[in-house]
Structure formats: C-alpha cells, structure tokens
Amino acid sequence: MTSNPTAAVILIGNEILSGRTQDINLQHIAEHLCAVGIQVCECRVIADIEAVIVDAVNTLRHQYDYVFTTGGIGPTHDDITAQCVANAFGVPLLQHPQAVKLLTEYFQSRDVEVNEARMRMANVPQGGVLIENPVSVAPGFCVENVYVMAGVPRIMQAMFANILPTLEHGAVIYSVTVVCNLPEGIISRPLGELQEKYPQIDLGSYPGKSNATSRVSLVARGTDQDVLREVLADLEGLVGRFDGEVVEVKAGF
Amino acid sequence: MTSNPTAAVILIGNEILSGRTQDINLQHIAEHLCAVGIQVCECRVIADIEAVIVDAVNTLRHQYDYVFTTGGIGPTHDDITAQCVANAFGVPLLQHPQAVKLLTEYFQSRDVEVNEARMRMANVPQGGVLIENPVSVAPGFCVENVYVMAGVPRIMQAMFANILPTLEHGAVIYSVTVVCNLPEGIISRPLGELQEKYPQIDLGSYPGKSNATSRVSLVARGTDQDVLREVLADLEGLVGRFDGEVVEVKAGF
Numbered sequence: 001m002t003s004n005p006t007a008a009v010i011l012i013g014n015e016i017l018s019g020r021t022q023d024i025n026l027q028h029i030a031e032h033l034c035a036v037g038i039q040v041c042e043c044r045v046i047a048d049i050e051a052v053i054v055d056a057v058n059t060l061r062h063q064y065d066y067v068f069t070t071g072g073i074g075p076t077h078d079d080i081t082a083q084c085v086a087n088a089f090g091v092p093l094l095q096h097p098q099a100v101k102l103l104t105e106y107f108q109s110r111d112v113e114v115n116e117a118r119m120r121m122a123n124v125p126q127g128g129v130l131i132e133n134p135v136s137v138a139p140g141f142c143v144e145n146v147y148v149m150a151g152v153p154r155i156m157q158a159m160f161a162n163i164l165p166t167l168e169h170g171a172v173i174y175s176v177t178v179v180c181n182l183p184e185g186i187i188s189r190p191l192g193e194l195q196e197k198y199p200q201i202d203l204g205s206y207p208g209k210s211n212a213t214s215r216v217s218l219v220a221r222g223t224d225q226d227v228l229r230e231v232l233a234d235l236e237g238l239v240g241r242f243d244g245e246v247v248e249v250k251a252g253f
Numbered sequence: 254m255t256s257n258p259t260a261a262v263i264l265i266g267n268e269i270l271s272g273r274t275q276d277i278n279l280q281h282i283a284e285h286l287c288a289v290g291i292q293v294c295e296c297r298v299i300a301d302i303e304a305v306i307v308d309a310v311n312t313l314r315h316q317y318d319y320v321f322t323t324g325g326i327g328p329t330h331d332d333i334t335a336q337c338v339a340n341a342f343g344v345p346l347l348q349h350p351q352a353v354k355l356l357t358e359y360f361q362s363r364d365v366e367v368n369e370a371r372m373r374m375a376n377v378p379q380g381g382v383l384i385e386n387p388v389s390v391a392p393g394f395c396v397e398n399v400y401v402m403a404g405v406p407r408i409m410q411a412m413f414a415n416i417l418p419t420l421e422h423g424a425v426i427y428s429v430t431v432v433c434n435l436p437e438g439i440i441s442r443p444l445g446e447l448q449e450k451y452p453q454i455d456l457g458s459y460p461g462k463s464n465a466t467s468r469v470s471l472v473a474r475g476t477d478q479d480v481l482r483e484v485l486a487d488l489e490g491l492v493g494r495f496d497g498e499v500v501e502v503k504a505g506f
Contacts, residue, residue: 014457017293018474019284020428021459024275026298031272040270042305045279045296048457052295075438076458077445117441152460175273185328188370192330204267204301205329206274207405221271 004170004223007033008060009043012053012071012081013151016045025070025156032160037170037223038066048072053084061088061146066167068160071151073140075117081148082141086125089143096124099139106137131159171223174253178218178235182244183207190238191218198231200224215247225253257423257476260286261313262296265306265324265334266404269298278323278409285413290423290476291319301325306337314341314399319420321413324404326393328370334401335394339378342396349377352392359390384412424476429504431471431488435497436460443491444471451484453477468500478506 009029015021023045030040041064046052053072061067072081086093099122107114121138124130131140131147133155140149140159149159180187184205195203201222208215220231232251239246262282268274276298283293294317299305306325314320325334339346352375360367374391377383384393384400386408393402393412402412433440437458448456454475461468473484485504492499 014455014474015459015472016279017283017296018287018426018428019280019282019293020472022277022280026269027272027275029272030270034271040272041300043270043298045298047294074458074460075441077441077448078457112436112438115438115442118438120441173271175271183365185365185368185371188328188330188373189368195330202267204331205327206268207327219268219273221267 004173005038005065005168007038007040007066007068008064009040010053010056010060010067010069011043011045011151012048012069013045014048014078016071017047024153025151028153028157029068029070029160032164034173036164036167037172038167039170039173048078048080050080050084050087053081054088057085057088057146061144065145067146068163069146069148070156073121073138073148073150075120075138079120082123082125085143085146085148088146089125089127091126091143093123094126095119095122096128096130096139096141098130099124102137102139132162134158134162173221173223174225174228174251175219175221176228176232176235176252177220177248177250178232178239178246179215179248179250180218180239180244180246181213182216182239182242183214184216186242187216187218187238187244190241194231194234194238197234198222198227201227201231203231210247228253257426258291258318258421260291260293260319260321261317262293263306263309263313263320263322264296264298264404265301265322266298267301267331269324270300277406278404281406281410282321282323282413285417287426289417289420290425291420292423292426301331301333303333303337303340306334307341310338310341310399314397318398320399321416322399322401323409326374326391326401326403328373328391332373335376335378338396338399338401341399342378342380344379344396346376347379348372348375349381349383349392349394351383352377355390355392385415387411387415426474426476427478427481427504427506428472428474429481429485429488430473430502431485431492431499432468432501432503433471433492433497433499434466435469435492435495436467437469439495440469440471440491440497443494447484447487447491450487451475451480454480454484456484463500481506
C-alpha cells in the first residue's frame, strides 16, 4: 500500500496459545504504529520454547524494518526471551550496569531483597539498549531492530510509549469508514471496482451487527487524504445507488 | 509436553494488523482445542495478500496435525482465502454443488437476489468438504488438515463447534492454578526447581493485579491428574514456606 516502514509483532507465551490469556497487546501496538505510518505486516504468537523464539526473531528481523516482542522478560524460569534474543543475534547475555543500578536502587528503596532471580531482569544481550519501564522499573531492551517488551499490558504500553518517538515514522495511514445498512452481497461488485479504481487505497468490508440490525463497515485506508475524500464520496454514492442508508461516517483526519 | 495432536491457527485479515479489530477467535479456538487435548503450538496473523496466505498455509499444514484459518471467505473483493487455499494445495477452486444448493435455497427463501458475488461463497477448493454454518449458511470448508472458517466470531464459533467432534482428540490437558500474594522475585527459584522436578508439567507464573493488590498466578498444566495434584500440594507448600497466602486455588478437574 505504501513504502512506509514495516513491522512484525511476536507475542511470546504459552498462556496465549492455551487460551488462558486474551492478548490485547497486538491491537495496542498495531494501532499506535499505524498512527505514525509504520505498517504491521505480520504477527506470530509462539510458545516459550528457545528454538521457536530464536527462529521467529531471526526470520522476522531480516524481513521487516522493526520487530516488537512481548512477554518472557520477568524473573521466573519461564522467562527466557532475553537469552533467546541473545542467541538469535549470536551475542552473550550480560548484566547491564545501568539495569543493575536501576533495579538495585528500586529494590532497596522498597526494602525488597536483591536476589539472583530478580537480578536476572538486568540481563541484556550484548549491545542492547535499555527501554525504560516507568511502571515496575525492570527494563525492556532493544537490539538492532528488535524491541523486547514485557507481556503485562500496562507495562508493555509504558515501554512502547518510550519506544514510539524513537522510530522512523512513515506517512500517516488515515482511514475513512462508511457504515451502511446494505448486505455485502449487494455491494460486493461495485466495491471491487472501487478497489480497482484506487489501487493505492486498501479497501475492506466488515459485516457486523448493531442492536440485532445487520451493518456493514466499508473501510478505506491510505496515506493520501485527498484520495480518501474522493473514495469517501464514491462510497456514499455507492450506498445511495443501491437505495441503502449511510448510518455513520468516520474520517480519521 | 505431550504427544497430543498439534495445531496452528492463521488469522487472516488486514483489520487485525491495523489495530481496527481486536481478535477474539484465537482464544476461543485455543481454549476449546486444549479441552480436547489438541495443543495450539503457533498462531500467525497475516494480511489479505495471496502469496502470504499461500505460504502460511503451506508452511503450517506440513508442520502441525491441524491448521485452522479464520477470515476472508465472504462475498467481497478482499475475501481471497478460498482461492489462496486452492492455490496452496495446487487444486482448482470449484463451485461446490451442495454449497450452491444451500445458498440458493437460503437466498430464495429470504427474497434475496442470487448474484455472482454471493455465489462466490459456494467456491471451494477441489476435494474440499463443507463445514456447516448454522448462522448465515455460507459454509466453511476443510481440505485435508486445513479448516477454513469465517472471521466473524459468532459464525466462526458455530463452524468450529461442528468441526471439534470430528477431530482426533488427545489426552485432555488439565490445569491447576494457585493464586498467591507473593512477588515473583521471591518464589522464582523454588518455582524453577519445581519445573525441573516435574518435566512433564508446563509450569507458568503470571503476575497480575486484583483491586490494586499484586497477585501472582502459578499455573501448572498437564495431562496427568495425579501428578497435577502433587504439583498443587507442592505449590501450596511453596507459598506457605515463604509466608505467603494462597488467595485462590482453581483446579480444572
């Protein structure tokens, strides 16, 4: 759709694959990247298994401009992400002096024992840059284009807020949405023609319900606001042509 | 963890990668597969791009016993999953006589026009077996070990309910959860030792909050109830040994 920077997300954790935990990190990351013109092209949800994590990191970091991981950087035995990222890059996992300082100060100020398990959270692959964690101090880190964050959503969100301004932004991807009362089966063909008319726009059709009434959301996404305004007019015209009603218009600009 | 059947899930749709839509299909599928002893090992969220879909289907169908896809089987131009699955298997996409019959009857009974776009939903890769859709009739389908379902959750769930009894089930994966008031940093080491003591169990530690009070959920998952009962006793003992309080115990058997 654009030549914007690209990204992949890796959600690491058995709890997502077992259905125990409903992930909400992908949507947060995707929404915020989108808003600064970075396109999430792929997401993988993988288990806490070293070979699997190493393989996913190495595959995706070569394929996309940015890779964001969530999960597996706490103090327990199942937190193996830092070691796996080090292995993926072929570098040792080292205690990061600044992370040691931050954690030691934090634990001491709260009268919490500084033990080996807790100090594991100061381990960072060689060359890694810390990502600040204003919620619970234990930092994330970045190695080249791979950003390693916590899995707990409020911690992940705080870390991600620190990362976002440091990324290379692309042309903002705007969207317009026309919600109508026509079934997809009627407007499918002219909608396909509209997609052909505007190849630079990503045009999607999403059926849904509102108070048991069927609704279809027609969503156009792209970087050119003028083109999107034309698409919006065409979409409204299309709905009118089939005697439909435009129930709602949302324009993200 | 077990020699149970394995599965991968592919969520197809730009709307998930843009952050527009919060997926809830993975959790539903994972939870229900888990309950019949089928282990979801991986999930990929991918865009509506032919080469990407074909590649994901072909990679994962050889790697796992089952592959479940959601999304992209409606009547609009962005619904390309059926064609992509046909391409992945190297077979033609054909109108399925039973699907044509079902859809035609359904449309006629509701006085809905039978048009080309709507009849696209009767297209199934050669050799495909229909998956009944009790919500909106347009069927999903299965080719070998690949199950293709709708993206709309209530339709996906209805299709999945029809698939589940037809799969080869494994040993049920049970779980026990001990929620305690100890921080991960204190119990990390003995927890790791417990994991080593019970290699056949998957032991996870998940921090969370309840009314602003920190809680940690210790979750043990496995197929052997007797072993899980031992693990449960050990977990309760562990919490007591560190002067912690067991706030809640959940045993899924």
